[in-house]
Amino acid sequence: MRGRFFLCAFAIVAPTVLQAQTPQPRPTPARDSVARADSIARADSIAIVRELEAGAANPGSSSPDSPTVPARGGPSNPRLMPDISAIGEVIGDFSPKGSTQESGKRVDIREIELALSSAVDPYFRADFILGISDLEGIAVEEAYITATALPKQIAARIGRFHMPFGKQNTTHRAELQAIEYPHVIQQFLGPEGLKGTGLWLSRVFAPLGFYQELQLTGVNQIGEPEGDLIAAEAANRSLAGLGVSARLRNYWDLSESTNLELSGSAATGRRAQPASCDLAIDCQFAVEVNAVNARQSLIGADLTYRWRPLQRGLYKSFIVQAEVMRQINQWDDDLRREVQSAEFSGPTRNANGAYLFSRYQLSRRTYLGARYDWVQDALADAGSGEKTLTAASGYLQFFPSEFSKFVLGFERQFAAGERKGVNRILLQSTFAVGPHRPHPF
Amino acid sequence: MKRQFFMRGWLVAVLAIAITGNTASAQLKVVTSTSDLAEIASEVGGRMVTTRHVSEGYQDPHFVEAKPSFVLQLRNADVWAFVGLGLEVGWMPLLLDGARNPKIRPGSVGYVDVSSAVPLLDVPAGDVDRSQGDVHALGNPHYWLHPENGRRIARLFQKRFSDLDPKNAAAYSANTRAFEGKLDAAQRTWKPALAIIAGKPVVAWHTSWRYFAQFTRMNIVGFIEPKPGVPPSPSHIAGLIQTIKRTGAKAIIMEPFYDRKTADFVARKTGIKVLMLPPSVGGAKGINDYVQLLSSDIQQVAAAVR
Numbered sequence: 001m002r003g004r005f006f007l008c009a010f011a012i013v014a015p016t017v018l019q020a021q022t023p024q025p026r027p028t029p030a031r032d033s034v035a036r037a038d039s040i041a042r043a044d045s046i047a048i049v050r051e052l053e054a055g056a057a058n059p060g061s062s063s064p065d066s067p068t069v070p071a072r073g074g075p076s077n078p079r080l081m082p083d084i085s086a087i088g089e090v091i092g093d094f095s096p097k098g099s100t101q102e103s104g105k106r107v108d109i110r111e112i113e114l115a116l117s118s119a120v121d122p123y124f125r126a127d128f129i130l131g132i133s134d135l136e137g138i139a140v141e142e143a144y145i146t147a148t149a150l151p152k153q154i155a156a157r158i159g160r161f162h163m164p165f166g167k168q169n170t171t172h173r174a175e176l177q178a179i180e181y182p183h184v185i186q187q188f189l190g191p192e193g194l195k196g197t198g199l200w201l202s203r204v205f206a207p208l209g210f211y212q213e214l215q216l217t218g219v220n221q222i223g224e225p226e227g228d229l230i231a232a233e234a235a236n237r238s239l240a241g242l243g244v245s246a247r248l249r250n251y252w253d254l255s256e257s258t259n260l261e262l263s264g265s266a267a268t269g270r271r272a273q274p275a276s277c278d279l280a281i282d283c284q285f286a287v288e289v290n291a292v293n294a295r296q297s298l299i300g301a302d303l304t305y306r307w308r309p310l311q312r313g314l315y316k317s318f319i320v321q322a323e324v325m326r327q328i329n330q331w332d333d334d335l336r337r338e339v340q341s342a343e344f345s346g347p348t349r350n351a352n353g354a355y356l357f358s359r360y361q362l363s364r365r366t367y368l369g370a371r372y373d374w375v376q377d378a379l380a381d382a383g384s385g386e387k388t389l390t391a392a393s394g395y396l397q398f399f400p401s402e403f404s405k406f407v408l409g410f411e412r413q414f415a416a417g418e419r420k421g422v423n424r425i426l427l428q429s430t431f432a433v434g435p436h437r438p439h440p441f
Numbered sequence: 442m443k444r445q446f447f448m449r450g451w452l453v454a455v456l457a458i459a460i461t462g463n464t465a466s467a468q469l470k471v472v473t474s475t476s477d478l479a480e481i482a483s484e485v486g487g488r489m490v491t492t493r494h495v496s497e498g499y500q501d502p503h504f505v506e507a508k509p510s511f512v513l514q515l516r517n518a519d520v521w522a523f524v525g526l527g528l529e530v531g532w533m534p535l536l537l538d539g540a541r542n543p544k545i546r547p548g549s550v551g552y553v554d555v556s557s558a559v560p561l562l563d564v565p566a567g568d569v570d571r572s573q574g575d576v577h578a579l580g581n582p583h584y585w586l587h588p589e590n591g592r593r594i595a596r597l598f599q600k601r602f603s604d605l606d607p608k609n610a611a612a613y614s615a616n617t618r619a620f621e622g623k624l625d626a627a628q629r630t631w632k633p634a635l636a637i638i639a640g641k642p643v644v645a646w647h648t649s650w651r652y653f654a655q656f657t658r659m660n661i662v663g664f665i666e667p668k669p670g671v672p673p674s675p676s677h678i679a680g681l682i683q684t685i686k687r688t689g690a691k692a693i694i695m696e697p698f699y700d701r702k703t704a705d706f707v708a709r710k711t712g713i714k715v716l717m718l719p720p721s722v723g724g725a726k727g728i729n730d731y732v733q734l735l736s737s738d739i740q741q742v743a744a745a746v747r
Binding site for chain 1: 497499500501504506507508509510512513516527530531532533534535538539540541542543546547548563571575648651661662663664670671672697698699700
């Protein structure tokens with residue numbers, strides 16, 4: 001409760017209270033001699049400009065006064081190689097009671113993301129994003145082709161992609177404004193977000209004068225398949241078991257500097273849930289079967305408010321974002337009949353979750369963020385009372401440039417059913433090489 | 442008789458609406474990345490085009506948010522004209538993907554990379570990497586601040602608009618000549634100011650004034666940014682102060698979207714003037730067209746370095 005109050009208060013007062021810029025670094029005493037100044041100049045832009053001028057002096061270069069225009073402006077790689085970029089992500093976990101990382105290590109490379117992107121032909125563009133980590137080896141995070149020449153301003157994608165459910169789910173983990181996805185996304189959609197393999201369709205329209213986009217997907221199944229869960233038959237043996245989702249985005253410019261996005265999402269599909277039985281008793285399950293397919297549906301709404309004054313946009317910005325989700329789990333007579341004498345260990349109740357995040361830009365390179373998380377435990381017994389996870393966290397981000405980032409995070413977490421809080425202290429370093437990727441909006 | 446008169450009036454009104462409606466729908470819809478390109482496009486296009494632009498003149502065009510409202514502008518555009526050379530790389534792909542408009546996809550006539558029409562400065566001859574800061578690997582993209590490039594941009598628009606709308610080709614050609622005439626006339630009035638500026642040492646914040654310096658022949662002796670796009674360190678500022686004292690630089694030239702604290706600090710230490718110059722049309726009050734932009738910048742620099 002206190003955490004919720006803190007976050008709400010921060011969201012309201014941050015833009016006015018945190019107006020002051022961090023002071024510019026003060027220069028060192030001006031003892032520099034001319035020689036020292038020249039040595040500094042060698043490393044500065046003038047030196048770079050001189051090098052460029054020297055290059056331009058070579059035959060084939062030109063100036064605005066020269067009559068010919070050099071042949072240039074073609075693809076950045078004349079050999080038609082795709083754009084290749086890599087993002088490394090190192091996490092240090094300095095939590096007092098041991099590492100909370102999945103690997104259990106204090107300092108670990110969480111993931112290296114390797115991305116390849118290029119036009120396939122005049123009709124399609126292809127994107128491949130591979131995740132490389134010690135735990136998962138090489139995993140196909142995303143791989144899809146996007147049709148770029150469809151009529152009626154329809155966009156289509158075939159392959160594996162982040163499903164358009166909620167706001168933050170479509171952002172890659174390394175590009176998040178916090179270190180990890182909000183807990184509601186981790187619990188309801190998966191620790192690395194919700195991905196699907198199938199077809200994605202989208203259309204932009206504005207019948208009411210503002211931006212609206214409808215995104216529909218049909219995928220093999222909702223969520224990542226759990227490695228050790230084996231059901232008697234595939235979750236999507238009947239077509240009704242395929243995963244489907246819909247998202248309607250609505251966007252308004254409130255002023256030149258502020259805008260609002262309010263969207264709704266829904267998804268449904270069947271997925272394997274754990275079930276087991278004692279073979280000594282009359283059990284209908286085959287030996288190797290340990291799961292049963294149950295329908296799981298999700299609905300959600302998200303709201304994002306952004307403020308960024310155009311002239312001061314390099315130094316000042318503010319964002320507040322909230323998402324609320326509901327997970328609807330099947331546990332009815334049909335499922336009971338299917339499980340028969342086995343014990344169903346999957347979720348037996350519906351659950352809700354939400355988060356509120358805000359981030360204020362302190363200076364050109366530093367940002368301060370805060371988040372409050374609240375998620376119900378769908379696996380808790382219906383009779384055991386309300387079991388929820390709550391967490392409040394704060395983040396200090398430092399961007400040396402657009403291509404590197406350091407984030408110091410502190411989280412106070414109360415796990416479901418636990419009264420004692422756990423403190424987490426995390427340090428994230430993210431660094432990217434390769435072509436400039438567009439900033440996520 | 443009265444009824445007949447009414448019917449005729451009605452018919453005339455309907456025809457008038459149909460004609461004006463057709464004219465309106467026949468206009469080329471041009472969307473540009475910057476206000477400068479939009480202004481030159483409207484000079485060339487006249488009443489045959491409608492122009493809109495994504496970034497404002499007082500905004501850093503490198504860092505524009507890819508807002509969905511821009512997608513709505515682009516989805517019906519006939520022409521998307523942009524500066525190129527990586528200036529818009531952080532946001533343009535999202536807008537083009539969102540617009541799903543085949544008329545402005547790469548390779549189509551409506552996709553106009555304006556940098557293809559101008560000779561460039563600062564094209565790296567050797568290897569480039571990001572240890573050199575935000576160096577544009579294909580060349581310096583701030584080329585519109587040279588009037589000769591303004592002419593080249595206008596001629597490129599003339600050609601593209603004529604390709605897309607051949608029946609108005611003569612009008613585009615006449616408008617382009619008128620625009621160039623306006624620039625010629627302005628250039629004659631700039632001569633005294635340019636004579637003052639020539640050879641005078643100045644400091645710039647970013648490499649964005651390189652083309653302007655080439656035209657005015659002002660001598661940029663240092664940059665506030667140690668490397669393009671990189672904020673200054675204390676040691677760099679200390680070295681820059683020495684450079685200003687040694688060269689007698691008269692002014693720091695910077696865009697209104699940079700924080701002037703650092704420039705003011707250097708000015709206090711050296712007595713140099715800080716000039717917040719509009720880099721683009723709309724970058725300051727009263728800068729409503731391309732000629733006004735160049736005139737204002739030239740006059741302000743001349744007054745500062747006199």
